[in-house]
Amino acid sequence: MTEQLASAALVAIYSAMAVYSIALVFFAIDIAKRSSLKASPVQSELLGQADGFRGSIAVAKRAAPVAQAKASRFERTGFALTILAWLLHLAGAVLRGLANGYVPWSNMFEFSLVVSLALTTVFLGIQFWQKLGYLGVYATGASLIVLGVGTVNFYVDVTPLAVPLQSVWIIIHVGVAILATAFFAIGAGLSILQLLKARYEANPDASRLGFLRTIPSSVSLESLAYRMVVVGFVLWTFTLIAGAIWAERAWGRFWGWDTKEVWTFIIWVIYAGYIHARATRGWRGAPSAWLSIVGIAAVVFNYTIVNLFFKGLHAYSGL
Numbered sequence: 001m002t003e004q005l006a007s008a009a010l011v012a013i014y015s016a017m018a019v020y021s022i023a024l025v026f027f028a029i030d031i032a033k034r035s036s037l038k039a040s041p042v043q044s045e046l047l048g049q050a051d052g053f054r055g056s057i058a059v060a061k062r063a064a065p066v067a068q069a070k071a072s073r074f075e076r077t078g079f080a081l082t083i084l085a086w087l088l089h090l091a092g093a094v095l096r097g098l099a100n101g102y103v104p105w106s107n108m109f110e111f112s113l114v115v116s117l118a119l120t121t122v123f124l125g126i127q128f129w130q131k132l133g134y135l136g137v138y139a140t141g142a143s144l145i146v147l148g149v150g151t152v153n154f155y156v157d158v159t160p161l162a163v164p165l166q167s168v169w170i171i172i173h174v175g176v177a178i179l180a181t182a183f184f185a186i187g188a189g190l191s192i193l194q195l196l197k198a199r200y201e202a203n204p205d206a207s208r209l210g211f212l213r214t215i216p217s218s219v220s221l222e223s224l225a226y227r228m229v230v231v232g233f234v235l236w237t238f239t240l241i242a243g244a245i246w247a248e249r250a251w252g253r254f255w256g257w258d259t260k261e262v263w264t265f266i267i268w269v270i271y272a273g274y275i276h277a278r279a280t281r282g283w284r285g286a287p288s289a290w291l292s293i294v295g296i297a298a299v300v301f302n303y304t305i306v307n308l309f310f311k312g313l314h315a316y317s318g319l
Helices: 002-035 073-100 108-126 133-153 169-202 210-214 218-251 259-280 286-309
Strands: 043-050 057-062
Touching: 002 073, 002 133, 002 210, 073 108, 073 133, 108 133, 108 169, 108 286, 133 169, 169 210, 169 218, 169 286, 218 259, 218 286, 259 286
Parallel strands: none
Antiparallel strands: 043 057
16 A cells, blocks of 8 residues: 555656646746837836935936736646646645655655645745746746656655654654745745846846846845745744754754754854845845845755765655
8 A cells, every 4th residue: 555655646746747847838938928028118217226325316217117917828827737736746745645654754855845845835825915927937947846856866665764753843843944945945036036137127228038027126026035035034943943852852962063953053044144134234135135045055955965965863865
């Protein structure tokens, strides 16, 4: 029965990857169609963007932004396919959990499976608040890459759960870390777009990415990215605290400078610096965007390099 459930999980996972790929294509077509939209004639426009350090008001000439009245059929199709892929993805995670007899995030393959599911869940969930069709390529592409790399390179058969992991804290500690990672990833995607949009706003005629005319301003993108990071930071803080409590229960100490513990704290420091600098020092614009990107890079490093090449008490890659 265990083997049958594990096999069914793989079928669902590969099916989800196929549908994610098709959704990615439709989102890419939507981006291409956005690029072909015509901008209104160049006109003098008061940008009203306050400089964070000098409080100056910039007046410039640029093409007025193109606003889409409603989502294109390609974007709607991309979302519909993403929802289908999410359902298949969810089925794969549930079946893997049933095969294991515990939550499906005890090794690198399972973590890849669930963190990519969480990323898609956050992306779809945000649609009830903010329309992020322009982030579809990034969200589906990131989920597809994480799920694909995890399945192809990190897959392991169902095995008994290691003794230190036989605790309710695996649900709390790792589950919250997965959700935090998803919010950090969406925040990083918005920060990348923020950098591209800021460059476009500075010199519209030099940009070949016409779709940038159809997305919110760099200030709006930065504000939304900040909200994503704040949510992720709160969750990551809880992850750090829960990990310390679990470590005391499992190993008799709250902190032992294990490589995984150190990198978890480094990630916390990076995002704490991002929030503090942006909130109290007015460190906005490109610097904050780059710090958000550095943060997600540190998360990826912690998940891959630390798990694969560093030894320690957290060596549960399953490989």
